[in-house]
Amino acid sequence: xxxxxxxxxxxxxxxxxxxxxxxxxxxxxxxxxxxxxxxxxxxxxxxxxxxxxxxxxxxxxxxxxxxxxxxxxxxxxxxxxxxxxxxxxxxxxxxxxxxxxxxxxxxxxxxxxxxxxxxxxxxxxxxxxxxxxxxxxxxxxxxxxxxxxxxxxxxxxxxxxxxxxxxxxxxxxxxxxxxxxxxxxxxxxxxxxxxxxxxxxxxxxxxxxxxxxxxxxxxxxxxxxxxxxxxxxxxxxxxxxxxxxxxxxxxxxxxxxxxxxxxxxxxxxxxxxxx
Amino acid sequence: xxxxxxxxxxxxxxxxxxxxxxxxxxxxxxxxxxxxxxxxxxxxxxxxxxxxxxxxxxxxxxxxxxxxxxxxxxxxxxxxxxxxxxxxxxxxxxxxxxxxxxxxxxxxxxxxxxxxxxxxxxxxxxxxxxxxxxxxxxxxxxxxxxxxxxxxxxxxxxxxxxxxxxxxxxxxxxxxxxxxxxxxxxxxxxxxxxxxxxxxxxxxxxxxxxxxxxxxxxxxxxxxxxxxxxxxxxxxxxxxxxxxxxxxxxxxxxxxxxxxxxxxxxxxxxxxxxxxxxxxxxxxxxxxxxxxxxxxxxxxxxxxxxxxxxxxx
Numbered sequence: 001x002x003x004x005x006x007x008x009x010x011x012x013x014x015x016x017x018x019x020x021x022x023x024x025x026x027x028x029x030x031x032x033x034x035x036x037x038x039x040x041x042x043x044x045x046x047x048x049x050x051x052x053x054x055x056x057x058x059x060x061x062x063x064x065x066x067x068x069x070x071x072x073x074x075x076x077x078x079x080x081x082x083x084x085x086x087x088x089x090x091x092x093x094x095x096x097x098x099x100x101x102x103x104x105x106x107x108x109x110x111x112x113x114x115x116x117x118x119x120x121x122x123x124x125x126x127x128x129x130x131x132x133x134x135x136x137x138x139x140x141x142x143x144x145x146x147x148x149x150x151x152x153x154x155x156x157x158x159x160x161x162x163x164x165x166x167x168x169x170x171x172x173x174x175x176x177x178x179x180x181x182x183x184x185x186x187x188x189x190x191x192x193x194x195x196x197x198x199x200x201x202x203x204x205x206x207x208x209x210x211x212x213x214x215x216x217x218x219x220x221x222x223x224x225x226x227x228x229x230x231x232x233x234x235x236x237x238x239x240x241x242x243x244x245x246x247x248x249x250x251x252x253x254x255x256x257x258x259x260x261x262x263x264x265x266x267x268x269x270x271x272x273x274x275x
Numbered sequence: 276x277x278x279x280x281x282x283x284x285x286x287x288x289x290x291x292x293x294x295x296x297x298x299x300x301x302x303x304x305x306x307x308x309x310x311x312x313x314x315x316x317x318x319x320x321x322x323x324x325x326x327x328x329x330x331x332x333x334x335x336x337x338x339x340x341x342x343x344x345x346x347x348x349x350x351x352x353x354x355x356x357x358x359x360x361x362x363x364x365x366x367x368x369x370x371x372x373x374x375x376x377x378x379x380x381x382x383x384x385x386x387x388x389x390x391x392x393x394x395x396x397x398x399x400x401x402x403x404x405x406x407x408x409x410x411x412x413x414x415x416x417x418x419x420x421x422x423x424x425x426x427x428x429x430x431x432x433x434x435x436x437x438x439x440x441x442x443x444x445x446x447x448x449x450x451x452x453x454x455x456x457x458x459x460x461x462x463x464x465x466x467x468x469x470x471x472x473x474x475x476x477x478x479x480x481x482x483x484x485x486x487x488x489x490x491x492x493x494x495x496x497x498x499x500x501x502x503x504x505x506x507x508x509x510x511x512x513x514x515x516x517x518x519x520x521x522x523x524x525x526x527x528x529x530x531x532x533x534x535x536x537x538x539x540x541x542x543x544x545x546x547x548x549x550x551x552x553x554x555x556x557x558x559x560x561x562x563x564x565x566x567x568x569x570x571x572x573x574x575x576x577x578x579x580x581x582x583x584x585x586x587x588x
Contacts, residue, residue, distance in 0.1 A: 021460075115326075
């Protein structure tokens with residue numbers, strides 16, 4: 001449906017204003033990140049005349065952002081691979097292989113979806129300490145997998161449910177094992193869903209601060225987001241370098257968003273259509 | 276894989292010798308095991324690191340901290356929570372968020388309506404609006420710390436139009452609203468996308484029919500779009516509330532640290548402080564349990580209310 005011309009143009013004005021309000025904070029931060037400290041103290045609003053790229057190098061090298069960045073890459077990379085592997089295996093079994101308790105298992109997954117991390121964080125930290133995984137990469141990776149697996153399984157199960165059972169049957173008649181069906185049919189066919197949920201999982205893990213703060217306390221293990229929070233105290237009198245660190249942390253997200261916008265929206269709304 | 280074998284043990288009961296059963300099962304019907312093998316790792320992770328901690332936590336909340344570590348103390352932790360003024364502020368702030376909830380839902384709802392009505396530039400708006408939703412709360416909080424500083428751009432802008440500067444994060448009466456507003460700024464894109472997906476399922480002919488019958492835009496929204504989207508609206512209400520109760524930690528941690536004077540505490544922040552700073556894990560567990568109950572009650576109440584409201588329409 002189309003509203004009348006005037007209504008549409010009238011609505012466009014406040015919407016454009018809101019779009020500016022959405023973008024401005026980022027523009028401002030970028031501008032600050034490219035100023036010298038001196039320029040910033042004199043005037044923090046006007047556009048920089050000459051972009052001062054040194055702040056980015058300073059934040060990357062001296063402030064330790066590069067180390068935080070690598071830590072985040074390791075943890076998020078491993079977590080996403082595990083999430084996709086476990087999620088697609090379980091999703092395939094739950095959607096195409098009849099077995100005792102599969103319905104109950106799916107419902108348990110849905111229930112787990114609604115347990116917020118805050119509710120389990122204290123006992124989880126104790127458990128991780130107990131099994132010696134506190135402040136280790138595997139511990140944090142495991143925590144992320146546990147946190148986002150229910151969502152991943154839910155999405156993969158609903159996606160695979162849309163794939164006709166005939167395909168599986170045909171492959172079985174041709175002599176493929178169940179594992180073969182998974183590897184040669186389900187995994188390739190599931191690529192679009194794996195991409196969507198993988199990107200979203202990666203964003204969730206990359207953006208998290210609470211879980212990382214709780215389970216990776218020591219400085220050399222800090223993930224990028226935890227590192228940014230520590231940067232603030234460290235550079236409280238050098239705002240441009242702090243802004244540069246924030247910018248470095250935001251740019252990968254911006255890139256992923258622009259490239260995978262549709263996939264992210266798909267994954268978000270796939271979780272919603274259930275109602 | 277030992278665990279997978281454990282899971283299927285009941286299936287092997289009908290054979291008498293375990294070794295021959297093992298061999299035969301592997302040769303004759305290995306795929307019988309397959310669903311369990313495929314599901315087992317996921318089940319173990321979810322059981323071990325999500326459901327089990329939930330039970331542990333509830334159990335743990337009835338034990339003591341410090342000297343009384345491990346001893347059962349009944350409801351002492353809960354009593355202490357209710358006496359703690361900071362926790363009461365945290366609960367009061369939950370109430371405040373519940374009051375702000377309609378705003379947080381109406382903004383993306385209205386915007387989605389206009390995007391659906393094909394406002395000029397709708398595509399660009401959609402891309403721009405959704406972007407903050409993928410940014411980390413830490414990044415958002417850091418950026419807004421710069422924007423909301425006493426001598427920052429927002430106050431400078433207000434000064435330019437003749438309004439005095441406000442201490443956005445330092446005034447205890449303002450700070451919680453500020454953080455909530457930033458949270459809404461950062462997350463409305465998520466709800467917007469969900470709304471748009473809901474619109475995609477709307478029956479367009481119904482709207483066209485209403486229009487030809489001479490219904491005004493306001494009437495169309497109220498009598499056709501809102502009832503048609505009742506499920507989506509319910510979903511957005513519940514997820515927005517869950518988001519407000521569980522994903523503001525990053526903002527609080529970066530922007531206010533719970534201050535000024537505890538004014539921006541939420542239960543999740545309280546849990547973190549008791550666990551991480553005060554070394555009171557049992558008390559933190561009790562707060563966790565309370566948070567879980569609050570979410571359950573608020574969620575169920577919302578679903579109930581909304582269901583009633585949309586049925587009457």
